[in-house]
Amino acid sequence: MRYAIISDIHANLEAFLEVLGEIDRSGADGIICLGDIVGYGANPNECVEIIKERQILSLTGNHDKAACGLTEPVDFNTAARRAVLWTRAELTRANREYLRGLPEEGLVDGFMIVHGAPSDPDRYILSEYDAEEEFPLMGENRLCFFGHTHVRVLYSLSGEEEAEVSREEHVRLREGTRYLVNPGSVGQPRDRDPRAAFLIFDDRGEIEFRRVVYPIEAAQRKIIESGLDRFLAERLSLGY
Numbered sequence: 385m386r387y388a389i390i391s392d393i394h395a396n397l398e399a400f401l402e403v404l405g406e407i408d409r410s411g412a413d414g415i416i417c418l419g420d421i422v423g424y425g426a427n428p429n430e431c432v433e434i435i436k437e438r439q440i441l442s443l444t445g446n447h448d449k450a451a452c453g454l455t456e457p458v459d460f461n462t463a464a465r466r467a468v469l470w471t472r473a474e475l476t477r478a479n480r481e482y483l484r485g486l487p488e489e490g491l492v493d494g495f496m497i498v499h500g501a502p503s504d505p506d507r508y509i510l511s512e513y514d515a516e517e518e519f520p521l522m523g524e525n526r527l528c529f530f531g532h533t534h535v536r537v538l539y540s541l542s543g544e545e546e547a548e549v550s551r552e553e554h555v556r557l558r559e560g561t562r563y564l565v566n567p568g569s570v571g572q573p574r575d576r577d578p579r580a581a582f583l584i585f586d587d588r589g590e591i592e593f594r595r596v597v598y599p600i601e602a603a604q605r606k607i608i609e610s611g612l613d614r615f616l617a618e619r620l621s622l623g624y
């Protein structure tokens with residue numbers, strides 16, 4: 385099986401469509417989304433509807449939970465909070481209900497999926513030191529995909545050694561090693577590369593990180609026309 389793993393779409397329809405096109409051409413058997421379908425971008429309903437229509441297995445993220453009213457955006461910065469409240473008003477009742485029903489974590493064919501971290505869906509794994517605290521919580525699973533930071537990365541841990549970080553584009557998984565892997569963000573990359581990010585996982589033991597160019601200006605124009613914070617548009621071309 386080949387899975388496309390996507391995360392942090394953030395209502396960026398232009399990036400999402402381009403990524404889906406690339407996934408379809410890659411011949412992946414299934415698509416899994418690690419959460420934050422909405423928040424920041426101008427097309428929350430359209431992005432949720434694609435997830436529903438294509439029956440993409442999706443987790444909920446912190447922005448999804450706040451946008452559908454399960455939580456309040458108390459620990460969000462001003463631009464993020466304003467975007468979440470705008471999204472809440474924009475979402476149709478059906479899409480709000482759909483977001484309310486999404487799980488916080490999952491287990492798919494022997495690998496784990498979480499939004500932030502195995503310990504807490506809202507935690508950011510930002511370093512190998514953070515990863516070292518999470519590996520013991522993976523139980524018997526040797527592979528866990530996470531999102532939330534919008535930065536693509538692969539952490540590995542062999543035996544009792546220290547966790548290692550890799551930014552290789554193509555990784556062959558080794559026996560006896562555990563992995564925490566972030567595909568990066570579809571709709572708001574923060575690793576100084578503005579191209580939309582995702583990955584392909586082949587369950588025979590290979591991970592391939594992918595990037596795709598998308599029409600950033602169109603997504604930016606819609607953000608500005610919607611009255612959302614200008615910075616949310618500007619950061620898309622910075623990849624930050």
Ligand code: ZN
Nearest residue numbers: 392420445532
């Ligand atoms: Zn996010």
